[in-house]
Amino acid sequence: MASGTALRKPGRRGAAASASASRRMLSPDRLALPDYEYLAQRHVLTYMEDAVSQLLENREDISQYGIARFFTEYFNSVCQGTHILFREFSFIQATPHNRASFLRAFWRCFRTVGKNGDLLTMKEYHCLLQLLCPDFPLELTQKAARIVLMDDAMDCLMSFSDFLFAFQIQFYYSEFLESVAAIYQDLLTGKNPNTVIVPTSSSGQHRQRPSLNETSALEGVEASLFYQYLENLCDRHKYSCPPPPLVKEVLSNVQRLTFYGFLVALSKHHGINQALGALPDKGDLMHDPAMDEELERLMAQVPGLLTTTTSGPESGCPRTSPRVGSPWRPLHHPRKVDAESDGSTEETEESEP
Structure with missing residues (x-):
């Protein structure tokens, strides 16, 4: 079982999310709830059980830097929403926070599909979802596509924004x-x-x-x-x-x-x-300055990468998304993420609804 915990300093967006989570924890509304209701509402036991499971599974690696640091990093990743990366479907759908985190990760990882103007099929979007969650069920992807396509054939092309907002409703x-x-x-x-x-x-x-x-x-x-x-x-x-x-x-x-x-x-x-x-x-779906800055930093570390990509005719963005490792690298069991799906760069603008 791969962990989505990341040993990295949170970016501005991550810091803001952590601050927001802290404010919610210190809210007077929290004090009005009995302890057991608050724990159930925030699914604290779910995360405690998962953290202990991760600790036991990776105890040899964790012994190198200590249990306290592991729990700190684990719950930081929960606050930042990176804890769901490369995890099994049963975990990413276990809590509302996990579902929202997965939606946000999917948007941030594959936003370039929308920026490039690419249209993909349902199966291609499902491949992208499986890059983040290998056992993501096809049925959920089909239901999201049905919201967009209605009575059209399921192999029709969809824009990233249309699929994303339909998928958000269906998944969450x-x-x-x-x-x-x-x-x-x-x-x-x-x-x-x-x-x-x-x-x-x-x-x-x-x-x-x-x-x-x-x-x-x-x-x-x-x-x-x-x-x-x-x-x-x-x-x-x-x-x-x-x-x-x-x-x-x-x-x-x-x-x-x-x-x-x-x-x-x-x-x-x-x-x-x-x-x-x-x-x-x-209107802001294609804008993520923090992620753009992170991607530019990563691309700058790969010699010749920027000179080998070609620019799109309208957006000025690379037509071929660079194969760069995900900035959210798991604490254990690192795996490479290919942010493309076969056929994702095919020019299909004339089919856009």
Whole structure:
């Protein structure tokens, strides 16, 4: 089991994240919670168990610099969000913080795909996800692609930003969306959705969504009734779901809607993206000065790298992403990360929607 803990000084973004985490820990709201509720809410035991597991697995290496330093580095990496790199899927989806960290890492690592204007297929995006999480399930990638492509063939090309925001909704709110799909199907067929089966998040296996391609599905369901059940769903369950006021805002703009129309609206909603807090606004998606500075520093260490890449016709960015090791190098079991997928530099701008 590879660890995402990194022995490196945090950058400005990492320092800001650590400061933000510290402020949350010192918040008066924390003192209002019983100890066990706070531990459960922040998933502290999950990280303690993982840290001890990492310690035992790598005890020979850790003995060289001490247990105290290991725990310091581990929890620093948790605060910075680098602890999920190259980890198994069951871990990266174990907590909301892990999911948000994985989304942020995926954006930062493969942002150049969007900067270059490349369009990739669902399978190519899945390959990129597997570079960060080798056992990432194909089904989740397919569901994210379906939000973008709707009724189009699954081998169609997608822009990085379209896929990323759809993937964010599907990955972060996966259990919520499974229950929403069940409610929607019941309403569509005239049933009373009294019982909602919530899949276990730790299993990594997800129920197939109901088939929503029937003629009756084209009209969708009544938005106000749909919201009533979604509001109750958010009240009954502890797992992550979009803020109910924002869901209500999405549904208040239409009288009827389809299931995938609802998912598209969630993925494009500015407020939901801000509430989740993993990705920047769409207009700032290609800008990450801290990462650009880090990449420039790494490229400068490779002789001849900058002279061998060619510039794109519009963005001025390298058309071929340099094969540079990830700046987030794991504490143990280092592995090289290839930030490209086969076909990712193919010129497909004429197919862009």
